[in-house]
Amino acid sequence: MAPLATPPHRTGLLVFQPLKRRHCGECHAGPLQMLVLEDGAPRCLDCADLGHLVFLPRGDTALTRRSREESALSAVVVRFNRRRGRYERHGVLVEEAGLARAEERCLADAEARRRRRTRDARRRAQEDVRFAEAFAAEILRLFPGCPTDRARDIAGHASVRGSGRVGRSAAGRALTEVAVTSAVVASVRHMDTPYDQLLMSGVPRHEARRRIAAVVQTTLGAWRERVSDAG
Known part of the structure; x- marks a missing residue:
């Protein structure tokens, strides 16, 4: 019973998950999964008038906070960690109706967040479309000989978010x-030269680029030439 003799600083009602087999000092029920200390003696939750509460494990901070807000009676559940030599929170005991109300609040928030994520995703998608169109237009301004579909493909590939x-x-x-x-x-x-095949055959990247440089420049030059033709 040594760890239970030095409970942590109390912030309201405190319930222990014992490390060893314990029985209620009043009704002798046991072994207890949870107990309350009264005058240094263990009491089961029923004898401590907490038997109607339900256990909510730790993990969801918002649900825990709201469950305690919605419950007229609640308790913190702790367990002693031998390795760290301290008590740690493992959850809370709350009223079942309070937990249900808290879950409804969290579900409402989750739905609001889902709708916001949907709106944000739609907005980002629209921004991405506009940006890709602007990128393609700039490609065609600089390279008026580039096929329109090719310019769109290049812009779409280059501007993928993330x-x-x-x-x-x-x-x-x-x-x-x-x-x-x-x-x-x-x-x-990548599309108009054997660059990828050279890399796959083991040619170093810089050497592969050197070998296909003339083809790249010829293609770019052809796509630029339409400037003078248009003039």
Whole structure:
């Protein structure tokens, strides 16, 4: 009974989950899963007038807080941790009706959060569409010879949210010429040259880029030439 002799600082009613087999000092029921200390002697929850309460394990902070708010009577449940040499909270005892009301409040909040997440996701999707369209328009401004569908594919690939690609960089979001050109070059490199095959065959990256550089520049030059034609 040694650990129970030195309970932690009390903040209201305190209930213990004993480490050893304990019996109620009043009705002798046991072994007890939970007990209350009265004058140093264990009492079962029924004898301590707490038997009507239900146990809510720790883990959901909002539900725990609201359950205690909704319950006229509640108690903190603790257990002694031998390794750490201290008592730790394992949950609370609350009124069943209070727990039900708290769950309803949490469900209402969860629904509100779900709706907010849906709105935010819809807003981000619309922003992503507008950004991809702006990125594609900038590609076509810099490379008017680039097929429209290809420009859209390049923009869509480069601007995927969370991808870490050039379109999501600060320069990409600002639609700088360097960032947009970099996205176009990457697309040409992978789609219009044997670059990927060279890498798969063991050619070092820098050497592979050197070998396909002329093709990349020729393609970019052809896509830029429409500027003079349009003029």
